[in-house]
Amino acid sequence: MRWGASPHLILGIERGILMEPIVRIRGLNKSFGKLHVLKDVELDVYESDVLVLCGPSGAGKSTLLRCINMLEHFQEGSIEVLGKDIKQTRVNLNFVRKNSGMVFQHFNLFPHISVVDNVTLAPILVKKVPKHEAVEKAKKLLDLVGLSAKYDAFPPQLSGGQKQRVAIARALAMDPKLMLFDEPTSALDPEMIKEVLDVMTKLARGGMTMIIVSHEMGFARQVANKIGFLDDGIIIELTPKDEFFNNPRSDRTKEFLSKIL
Amino acid sequence: MLDMRMISQYLPDFFEALLETLKVAALSGIFSLIIGTVVGILSTMKSGFARIPVGIYTGFIRSTPLLVQLYFVHYGLPITGLMLTSFQSAIVAFSLNSGAYISEIVRGGLIAIDKGQAEASKALGLSWFQTMRKVILPQVFRNILPPLISQFSYLIKDTSLAAVLVIPELTYTARKIAARTYMPFESFGVPMLMYFGIYLILALLSSLISRNQKSRQSDAKRWFGLKKVV
Numbered sequence: 001m002r003w004g005a006s007p008h009l010i011l012g013i014e015r016g017i018l019m020e021p022i023v024r025i026r027g028l029n030k031s032f033g034k035l036h037v038l039k040d041v042e043l044d045v046y047e048s049d050v051l052v053l054c055g056p057s058g059a060g061k062s063t064l065l066r067c068i069n070m071l072e073h074f075q076e077g078s079i080e081v082l083g084k085d086i087k088q089t090r091v092n093l094n095f096v097r098k099n100s101g102m103v104f105q106h107f108n109l110f111p112h113i114s115v116v117d118n119v120t121l122a123p124i125l126v127k128k129v130p131k132h133e134a135v136e137k138a139k140k141l142l143d144l145v146g147l148s149a150k151y152d153a154f155p156p157q158l159s160g161g162q163k164q165r166v167a168i169a170r171a172l173a174m175d176p177k178l179m180l181f182d183e184p185t186s187a188l189d190p191e192m193i194k195e196v197l198d199v200m201t202k203l204a205r206g207g208m209t210m211i212i213v214s215h216e217m218g219f220a221r222q223v224a225n226k227i228g229f230l231d232d233g234i235i236i237e238l239t240p241k242d243e244f245f246n247n248p249r250s251d252r253t254k255e256f257l258s259k260i261l
Numbered sequence: 262m263l264d265m266r267m268i269s270q271y272l273p274d275f276f277e278a279l280l281e282t283l284k285v286a287a288l289s290g291i292f293s294l295i296i297g298t299v300v301g302i303l304s305t306m307k308s309g310f311a312r313i314p315v316g317i318y319t320g321f322i323r324s325t326p327l328l329v330q331l332y333f334v335h336y337g338l339p340i341t342g343l344m345l346t347s348f349q350s351a352i353v354a355f356s357l358n359s360g361a362y363i364s365e366i367v368r369g370g371l372i373a374i375d376k377g378q379a380e381a382s383k384a385l386g387l388s389w390f391q392t393m394r395k396v397i398l399p400q401v402f403r404n405i406l407p408p409l410i411s412q413f414s415y416l417i418k419d420t421s422l423a424a425v426l427v428i429p430e431l432t433y434t435a436r437k438i439a440a441r442t443y444m445p446f447e448s449f450g451v452p453m454l455m456y457f458g459i460y461l462i463l464a465l466l467s468s469l470i471s472r473n474q475k476s477r478q479s480d481a482k483r484w485f486g487l488k489k490v491v
Contacts, residue, residue, distance in 0.1 A: 071380055094386060102384035108377035112400050121395060122385035167381075174385060 020083060021046050022178055022209050023068060028077035030063060037063050038074070039233040045178075045211060050204045052220040053213045055230035055256070061213040064230070065180050068211070069097050082177055098126055101171025105183040107163040109155040109170070115142065116151045119170045127174065134173070141169040145199050161192030165199055172203075179203065181212040197223075217260055221245060229253050268447050271438050278434035279455050285348075285430055286417045289355035293416065294409075296356060297363025302393070304368045315364070322361035328422055330354045335426055347426035355423075359416045366408045370401035403474070410467040414460050421456075431455060 023045040030038040037060045045051055053061045066072040068079060070086050070093050078085055082099055084092040110118050119138035123129040129137075142148060145165035155163055164184055171179060181200065185193040197219050204210055204223045214220065220227055220241070227244040229237040229252075237244065237253050245261075248254050300318065303311040322330070334357075335350035345353060374397055382392035402409070424433035431452040439448035 069384055071383060097384060098386035100384075102381070104377060104381065106375075106377055108375070108381035110378065110381070110396055110400075112403060122387060125391050125395065126386040170385070180384075 019046055021080075022049075022082060023211070024080040025068075026078050028064075028067065028074055028079065030060075030067060030072065030074040030076075037233050038067070041077070041233075041235055043228070043235065043238070045209065047209055048207045049226055050208075050210045050224045051212065051226045051228055052224040053211065053228045053230060054215065054217065054220065055236075059230040060233040061230050062182050065182050065211060065213050068180060069093075069100055069102060071102075098174060099176055100178040100180060101168075101174055101176035102180045103164065103167050103171055103182065103184045105186050107155075107160070107167045107187075109163055109167055111155045113154075114151070115147070115153050115155065115158075115166050118155065118166060119173045122170070123173050138169070138173060141172050142166070144172075144202070145169045146195070159192060160188045161195045164188065164192075164196045168196075168199055168203075177209060179208055179210045181210065181214065183213050183215070185214065185216055215260075229256065231256075264444060264447055267442055267444055268451060271442075271448075272451075274434055274438065275431070275451050275455065278429060278431045278452070281428065281434075282417070282420055282430040282455075283459075285351055285355065285420045285423055285428065286413075288352050289359060289420070290413055290416055292352065292356035293359035293363050296360030297367050298398070300360060300364035301367025301371060304364060305371045319361040319364055322358055327354070327358050327419055328425070330358055331422055331426065347423075347428050351420070351423040351426055351428055355416060355419065358419070359412065362412055362415075363409065366405050366412060367401065370405040371397065373404060374400055406470060407467055410463055414463050417459055417463075418456065 021044040023043065025041055025043040028038055028041040028043075029036070041064060043064075053064065055061055063072055067074050068081060068086075074087075078087065080086070081096040084095055086093045086096050110121065113121070116135060116138050119141060120129075120131070120134035123134045123137070124131060139148075139151060142151060145168055147162060147165055147169070150158065150162065150166070155166065158166065168184075184200070185196050188196065193216070197216065200210070200212070200219075201223050212220075212224070224241050227237070227239060227241055228235055229244070229248075229250075231252055236250050237248065239249070244253070245257070248257060300315050304315045304319070306312060331351065331354045334354045335345065335347060338345065338350075378396055378400070379392055382396050387396070420430060421432035423430050424436060427433065435448050435452045439445045442448060
């Protein structure tokens with residue numbers, strides 16, 4: 001009877017037990033030399049979660065994100081993405097990289113090839129998609145991010161916001177199950193931030209699983225369903241969005257929120 | 262002063278010799294480009310296993326005279342059982358020599374590429390080899406083209422040293438014709454003009470390529486500028 005009385009409980013059980021997390025991090029420790037940047041981090045991210053990681057600079061947010069596709073090596077602990085332990089074998093790591101997309105603070109577009117080629121490069125090389133199919137898909141994705149007019153442009157000719165939207169399209173071209181955003185708007189002019197956030201909002205509404213390192217708390221409030229707060233390499237708080245903003249548990253979080261809101 | 266009759270009589274020989282010079286230069290150029298690229302990549306790697314031998318190789322080549330290297334390959338190596346014809350010796354010596362210099366150029370070009378390029382490639386699932394071939398090296402070669410072409414022009418001039426191994430290239434042929442005709446002005450003047458001609462072609466090519474790159478960018482700018490006005 002209790003089951004029927006509380007659909008939320010059932011949903012919770014489903015999420016907790018029946019649904020495998022897309023990212024499962026256990027006991028993660030990472031140091032740069034003597035600097036201990038991530039301390040016993042544990043994290044579960046489920047399908048369609050939009051998790052925003054925030055916190056002061058130097059807290060380890062970007063490092064944590066970069067560990068998830070092993071752009072950063074870690075010393076202890078395990079990270080499972082889509083059920084594969086990324087540290088176990090090279091095959092697992094390649095699988096995870098193939099099935100996750102990453103967007104960087106400084107875009108990291110390939111400047112020597114056109115926008116379309118940027119988007120089709122990985123599908124053609126890694127997934128062996130025939131060229132005409134890849135191009136067709138790239139055009140659809142560029143339409144999605146609002147850059148239909150720039151197919152044949154080269155990255156140096158684009159504005160920062162346009163570059164970042166191409167970078168998002170490039171990551172989406174691999175049909176990722178998970179998108180990682182490393183401060184995607186930090187290098188942008190205020191005017192261009194919105195156009196990038198709009199694309200990300202569209203993605204989130206479409207059900208994409210996303211982990212976002214960002215200082216855009218307004219965006220977090222609108223789009224995220226979970227917020228993680230890191231300080232000094234420790235996840236201090238990991239809660240549903242509303243609880244984070246309305247009812248933060250730790251004093252450190254309260255202090256942070258009072259400064260930024 | 263200028264004996265045109267002598268020049269026209271020996272012109273076919275000079276052109277044949279020019280062809281030999283170009284052959285030596287082209288073969289050495291291709292091999293040195295391969296050596297330079299591989300060694301340049303190795304020299305940027307973190308592990309000492311790759312870096313230390315590479316450092317010894319480039320350091321040694323750059324601190325010894327090319328003429329001695331040429332003699333060593335041709336007359337010294339046979340003791341180890343490696344017998345090479347003079348043509349082969351010249352190619353080996355020039356390739357190793359030029360390769361060391363090119364590796365430094367490639368190394369510089371690699372270091373200049375932003376780390377984010379490799380990170381983005383990794384995140385997309387590209388292998389190391391795919392990243393090098395499709396992302397990093399195309400950018401590197403575009404950037405290092407001017408120093409690369411000037412290195413090739415050094416190489417072409419250096420091939421004149423192959424004369425000491427009796428390879429019938431321009432300098433050797435010039436010496437032979439000078440000895441036969443007692444006309445050193447014409448005998449060495451014609452090859453000099455030919456060397457200069459090759460250099461001119463290379464320089465022209467270099468400026469053409471760099472201008473082409475620039476104009477492509479400015480064309481794009483103009484195009485986008487126009488679109489804004491409209």
